[in-house]
Amino acid sequence: MIIKLYNDIFIFKLFKVNFSNNSEIAPLPDHCDKTWSVILENDTKIMVPSGAIKEKEPPKFPVFFNPAAKFNRDVSIQIYKAFIDSKKGNEISFVDTMTGSGIRGVRVANEIPKITKIIFNDLDYFSVLISKINAILNNVYTRCEFYNKEICNFLSTKINFENRATIVDIDPFGTPAPYLDCVLRSVENGGLISVTATDTAVLCGVYPKVCYRKYYGYPLRTNYSGEIGVRLLVSSIALVASRLDLSIIPVFSHGYRNYIRVYCKILKSNYFANKVHEKLGYVVHCFNCRYRYFVKSLYGISNCNNCHKKVTIGGPLWTSQIFDKELTRRITDSIAESGYRPIESDKLNHNPILDFFAIALSELDDIPFYYVNDEIGKVMKKNVMSVTKIIETLKINGYQSSKTMFAPNGFKTNASITEIQKLLK
Ligand SMILES: C[S@@+](CC[C@H](N)C(=O)[O-])C[C@H]1O[C@@H](n2cnc3c(N)ncnc32)[C@H](O)[C@@H]1O
Numbered sequence: 001m002i003i004k005l006y007n008d009i010f011i012f013k014l015f016k017v018n019f020s021n022n023s024e025i026a027p028l029p030d031h032c033d034k035t036w037s038v039i040l041e042n043d044t045k046i047m048v049p050s051g052a053i054k055e056k057e058p059p060k061f062p063v064f065f066n067p068a069a070k071f072n073r074d075v076s077i078q079i080y081k082a083f084i085d086s087k088k089g090n091e092i093s094f095v096d097t098m099t100g101s102g103i104r105g106v107r108v109a110n111e112i113p114k115i116t117k118i119i120f121n122d123l124d125y126f127s128v129l130i131s132k133i134n135a136i137l138n139n140v141y142t143r144c145e146f147y148n149k150e151i152c153n154f155l156s157t158k159i160n161f162e163n164r165a166t167i168v169d170i171d172p173f174g175t176p177a178p179y180l181d182c183v184l185r186s187v188e189n190g191g192l193i194s195v196t197a198t199d200t201a202v203l204c205g206v207y208p209k210v211c212y213r214k215y216y217g218y219p220l221r222t223n224y225s226g227e228i229g230v231r232l233l234v235s236s237i238a239l240v241a242s243r244l245d246l247s248i249i250p251v252f253s254h255g256y257r258n259y260i261r262v263y264c265k266i267l268k269s270n271y272f273a274n275k276v277h278e279k280l281g282y283v284v285h286c287f288n289c290r291y292r293y294f295v296k297s298l299y300g301i302s303n304c305n306n307c308h309k310k311v312t313i314g315g316p317l318w319t320s321q322i323f324d325k326e327l328t329r330r331i332t333d334s335i336a337e338s339g340y341r342p343i344e345s346d347k348l349n350h351n352p353i354l355d356f357f358a359i360a361l362s363e364l365d366d367i368p369f370y371y372v373n374d375e376i377g378k379v380m381k382k383n384v385m386s387v388t389k390i391i392e393t394l395k396i397n398g399y400q401s402s403k404t405m406f407a408p409n410g411f412k413t414n415a416s417i418t419e420i421q422k423l424l425k
């Protein structure tokens with residue numbers, strides 16, 4: 001169904017809604033594509049600018065919608081569902097602080113009935129309007145609230161004190177760094193925050209100075225820079241939280257191309273906030289021989305233990321676990337039991353979302369880096385075996401080894417690069 005949108009009044013009439021709190025009705029700016037489409041994402045109907053589904057790069061105006069982020073949203077639904085599983089109480093709330101078209105919040109309302117209240121906010125007037133329409137299209141409007149405010153103004157005035165939320169999501173264009181304080185203040189004790197960062201050039205090493213001032217640590221421009229980026233984002237959240245007497249438990253983390261997304265449980269605890277330094281450390285990388293390891297303190301670190309050339313340091317960053325394995329296990333069990341598979345996964349023997357969580361479940365997440373099989377090949381000047389074979393070989397020889405979420409051709413191990421080379425000779 002294609003809907004031509006000429007102005008808000010058309011929408012009000014079409015959906016017979018009285019948006020009494022939005023008395024000032026602004027027409028769409030002239031440069032905006034005024035054609036709208038209603039599409040289905042899983043079972044959720046969503047009205048989006050047609051440009052968002054036609055163009056290669058989804059436009060920011062009139063309302064942002066990225067169809068390619070469907071898998072990312074599928075993942076978040078699974079995590080939110082598993083997270084609130086054990087929650088008791090009358091009200092479980094989800095706050096979509098930068099809602100865009102409202103897709104994430106409306107999907108939460110549709111797919112997780114146990115979440116009783118869904119609160120949408122966006123600085124942009126049209127985003128809020130379209131989110132309302134999308135809530136109406138899906139018959140979830142009565143469980144929803146809508147605000148049209150700057151995020152920190154919204155959170156500090158509406159989601160505060162006795163009114164904190166169970167889950168708060170933040171999904172900005174670029175860095176979440178300026179908003180972390182107000183997001184952390186608005187979540188209840190034992191609640192969850194989900195944080196997206198799309199400034200991957202900063203987090204993955206192109207702009208180290210920017211990374212240091214936004215995330216309090218230096219990135220590493222290596223094969224595994226994506227994981228370093230995730231760990232820098234987690235450590236910056238932990239440090240901001242500790243300033244507010246809060247501590248974090250990372251629940252899940254992932255990244256792909258232009259985004260990094262982390263989920264952290266938030267606990268009110270001076271005791272654990274004092275221990276934040278125990279979870280942080282540095283990754284030491286030698287660009288000459290690719291030797292890498294991690295340390296808690298930089299004391300005495302200068303040259304490579306292996307080739308004695310100068311090393312490069314990433315961090316401080318989160319070197320502890322980044323997955324809640326128990327929660328991840330519940331997710332894989334529930335997907336396997338229910339037979340859920342995204343409608344677009346056509347191969348019968350392959351369920352991408354189950355595979356995705358299964359890798360996280362097996363990942364050695366207390367090792368903050370990985371190796372890529374091509375780089376081992378380059379160092380050894382020969383074609384190396386597949387990742388699965390490498391992992392098998394390492395395990396047979398008494399090392400720990402696993403796949404990694406951050407690269408299909410990557411593997412983790414407690415073996416050093418010299419031990420790996422010896423084994424794969
Ligand atoms: C990446 S989009 C959100 C996409 C959406 N969450 C989704 O899943 O499709 C970022 C949104 O943040 C809004 N935004 C940007 N700065 C903001 C601010 N300071 N306060 C509130 N909303 C803001 C933009 O209007 C835009 O709709």
Ligand SMILES: [Zn+2]
Binds near residue numbers: 287304305
């Ligand atoms: Zn070296």
